[in-house]
Amino acid sequence: MITRNERKSWARDALRGVENVTMPSFTTDFRDLDEAGIRWDVRFAKQNGFFSTMCACETGLTLDENKRFLEIVADEAGDELLVSFTLLNNSFEESVALLEHAERVGADHALLGYPQSFRPQTPDDIYEATARLAEVSNLGLTMYATDKFDFARFHPSQVPFEAYDRIADIPNVVAMKVGFMDPAMTFEALRRFNDRVLVNVGTPWLMGLFPLLHREWGVQWFGGGAWEFWQSPEKPYVVEYYDLVTSGRYQEAMQLYFRLAPATGMAMQSGLGRGGDIGMYHWPMGKYVSWSVGGNGGLTRDPAMRLAPPAMEMRKNALRAIGIEPQQPDSEFYLGRAAAERTGALPV
Amino acid sequence: MSIDKQQRKEWAREHFRGFENVLMPSFTPDLASLDEEGIRRDVRLTIEHGFFSTLCSIETGLTLDEKKRFMEIAADEAGDRISVAFSLAGDTLEENLQLLEHAERAGLSHALLSYPHAFRPQSEEEIYAYAAELVQSTNLGVYLFASDKFGFHRIHPTGVPFGVFDRLADEPNVIALKLGGMDSGLMVEAFERWGSKLLVCTLNIGLFPLTVRHFGQQWSGAWTVEALQTPQQPLAVQFFEHLREGEENAAMEIYWRLAPALGAMGALMAPLVPTGAYHWPQLKYYQWLGGGNGGMTRQPVMRLFQRNLEMIKGGMRAAGLQLTEDPDDSFFLGRTFAAEPVTASV
Numbered sequence: 001m002i003t004r005n006e007r008k009s010w011a012r013d014a015l016r017g018v019e020n021v022t023m024p025s026f027t028t029d030f031r032d033l034d035e036a037g038i039r040w041d042v043r044f045a046k047q048n049g050f051f052s053t054m055c056a057c058e059t060g061l062t063l064d065e066n067k068r069f070l071e072i073v074a075d076e077a078g079d080e081l082l083v084s085f086t087l088l089n090n091s092f093e094e095s096v097a098l099l100e101h102a103e104r105v106g107a108d109h110a111l112l113g114y115p116q117s118f119r120p121q122t123p124d125d126i127y128e129a130t131a132r133l134a135e136v137s138n139l140g141l142t143m144y145a146t147d148k149f150d151f152a153r154f155h156p157s158q159v160p161f162e163a164y165d166r167i168a169d170i171p172n173v174v175a176m177k178v179g180f181m182d183p184a185m186t187f188e189a190l191r192r193f194n195d196r197v198l199v200n201v202g203t204p205w206l207m208g209l210f211p212l213l214h215r216e217w218g219v220q221w222f223g224g225g226a227w228e229f230w231q232s233p234e235k236p237y238v239v240e241y242y243d244l245v246t247s248g249r250y251q252e253a254m255q256l257y258f259r260l261a262p263a264t265g266m267a268m269q270s271g272l273g274r275g276g277d278i279g280m281y282h283w284p285m286g287k288y289v290s291w292s293v294g295g296n297g298g299l300t301r302d303p304a305m306r307l308a309p310p311a312m313e314m315r316k317n318a319l320r321a322i323g324i325e326p327q328q329p330d331s332e333f334y335l336g337r338a339a340a341e342r343t344g345a346l347p348v
Numbered sequence: 349m350s351i352d353k354q355q356r357k358e359w360a361r362e363h364f365r366g367f368e369n370v371l372m373p374s375f376t377p378d379l380a381s382l383d384e385e386g387i388r389r390d391v392r393l394t395i396e397h398g399f400f401s402t403l404c405s406i407e408t409g410l411t412l413d414e415k416k417r418f419m420e421i422a423a424d425e426a427g428d429r430i431s432v433a434f435s436l437a438g439d440t441l442e443e444n445l446q447l448l449e450h451a452e453r454a455g456l457s458h459a460l461l462s463y464p465h466a467f468r469p470q471s472e473e474e475i476y477a478y479a480a481e482l483v484q485s486t487n488l489g490v491y492l493f494a495s496d497k498f499g500f501h502r503i504h505p506t507g508v509p510f511g512v513f514d515r516l517a518d519e520p521n522v523i524a525l526k527l528g529g530m531d532s533g534l535m536v537e538a539f540e541r542w543g544s545k546l547l548v549c550t551l552n553i554g555l556f557p558l559t560v561r562h563f564g565q566q567w568s569g570a571w572t573v574e575a576l577q578t579p580q581q582p583l584a585v586q587f588f589e590h591l592r593e594g595e596e597n598a599a600m601e602i603y604w605r606l607a608p609a610l611g612a613m614g615a616l617m618a619p620l621v622p623t624g625a626y627h628w629p630q631l632k633y634y635q636w637l638g639g640g641n642g643g644m645t646r647q648p649v650m651r652l653f654q655r656n657l658e659m660i661k662g663g664m665r666a667a668g669l670q671l672t673e674d675p676d677d678s679f680f681l682g683r684t685f686a687a688e689p690v691t692a693s694v
Binding site for chain 1: 555
């Protein structure tokens with residue numbers, strides 16, 4: 001077992017590579033988790049060459065289901081894949097329970113988050129709430145630079161640097177996910193925290209900065225993201241790009257990177273994945289992105305955004321533009337692959 | 349002051365420091381003629397902002413004669429105080445050659461390479477031939493535009509003709525490169541690939557901390573920097589100066605102060621990027637808020653809505669910028685004419 005005091009050095013060795021997101025799969029009536037579907041996606045993450053997968057827990061699960069979700073993922077991952085999860089829960093009590101459970105079932109790290117009802121009055125409130133989470137766990141924790149927490153009153157960048165500066169000193173706080181498209185935030189995170197935590201490429205929009213960030217700042221991992229947008233198990237372009245950059249093959253890396261440009265352009269223009277300035281994700285689209293290159297698929301529970309055919313077509317066109325033929329037929333997506341296999345028939 | 353093309357790279361290294369803004373034409377209220385006084389006012393205001401250069405955007409609905417006159421007025425008002433550039437956005441190669449010749453006579457110093465809408469090259473060679481003819485015809489400095497708006501995707505998946513730029517970078521009077529678009533990989537590649545021959549710049553101000561530190565970026569243009577400052581509160585200019593002096597703490601303090609203005613600017617401008625066109629009235633409004641002439645531009649023109657104006661002012665005021673107290677309605681006439689009675693033809 002790795003203790004919290006060993007986590008920073010653990011992270012320097014372990015957090016290397018590209019981490020994707022595993023979203024839960026459900027039975028078609030949404031009443032239960034679809035264990036086979038979840039296991040399918042974990043194997044899918046391995047096939048893609050990801051080093052870690054982040055369970056998205058803010059997808060409409062009960063606490064018990066979230067525990068079960070983590071258990072299944074950790075079991076299927078075994079020693080071949082690290083497992084992390086989001087601490088974006090309804091309350092701190094849930095987060096504590098999940099942290100304790102995750103450690104028992106063999107998860108490795110977690111993304112720090114705060115409940116919507118958390119309305120801190122000072123940066124110290126943020127530090128203290130975070131420190132309490134860290135104390136209950138030996139897992140590695142990742143600070144989250146995001147606009148989701150409504151912390152703009154502490155700093156105009158929306159990131160409470162004063163609090164995060166103290167949080168970075170906590171022994172099992174090991175990394176920082178930078179979820180802003182603005183490269184200035186990545187710079188600020190590196191400048192302030194890189195001596196203590198592993199700042200990552202936390203959004204696909206900054207993937208192109210990786211050669212610079214790796215060379216100049218030692219950045220070594222891509223944090224939980226829908227990297228499947230640009231790759232499949234047969235053509236794992238993002239993972240290959242990561243490998244080329246980290247092995248110093250800059251020109252080949254950029255050649256590959258630019259081949260992905262048509263898909264990137266489409267993703268940027270359509271705003272796929274996130275429904276605007278709302279602090280949540282389009283889970284059905286996330287699952288469709290994954291399904292179209294071999295993931296399990298299936299819809300997610302309400303509250304959920306609608307998956308519209310034009311957006312699905314755009315996703316498929318983005319794949320074709322980078323030489324990946326999307327999976328067929330869409331009707332299978334709605335059921336999920338594992339369920340389709342179980343029933344032996346596709347829905348009409 | 350005429351500078352031979354052989355000295356242009358050296359001249360640019362000395363001279364290109366800080367920001368170049370965009371000068372848009374001002375018109376009489378009926379939009380029938382150029383408003384010379386309005387144009388001169390905007391040149392003076394550019395100087396007050398602390399920019400080193402201004403770029404005349406000629407793709408704003410002007411006749412060829414008006415384009416020439418616009419550049420003449422700008423250069424005359426600028427004198428030796430700042431340099432004046434223009435966009436090589438004429439409709440044809442011939443027109444652009446004429447404009448370059450005229451610009452040199454009128455005292456402009458450099459131009460931004462662009463390509464006509466109807467230019468559909470089949471090969472890199474064709475793009476090179478087009479660009480080289482322009483570049484070699486003039487003593488002006490020319491800077492390249494790495495943008496996906498020209499439809500060169502058959503040449504390279506980014507739409508930027510890398511091989512052509514490799515060759516053009518060796519021309520003595522090709523001095524710099526402007527990075528349009530927001531692709532982070534293209535930004536890094538441009539500095540890595542052309543940084544030793546050209547003064548590469550990004551317009552993405554959030555990238556400056558990295559590009560100044562690691563690539564020595566010394567200028568940025570042409571864009572409407574007035575969205576982030578006024579002459580009395582030149583925050584963007586100060587931000588950039590601090591970075592270039594290695595004062596990152598001071599720079600980042602200003603940067604985060606600008607966050608609300610940047611947020612509003614991004615929300616309004618980002619949807620326009622894929623159109624490859626500019627919202628001229630919106631950009632003029634930014635300038636007007638800090639004392640610029642303002643006024644509408646000719647059709648075809650994007651619409652300016654009050655909700656946009658509120659968003660722009662809200663973002664800038666939240667950053668602590670003091671803006672004009674004049675009513676928004678007077679923007680639509682421009683400062684030259686705002687004090688006069690509105691005529692029936694308006």
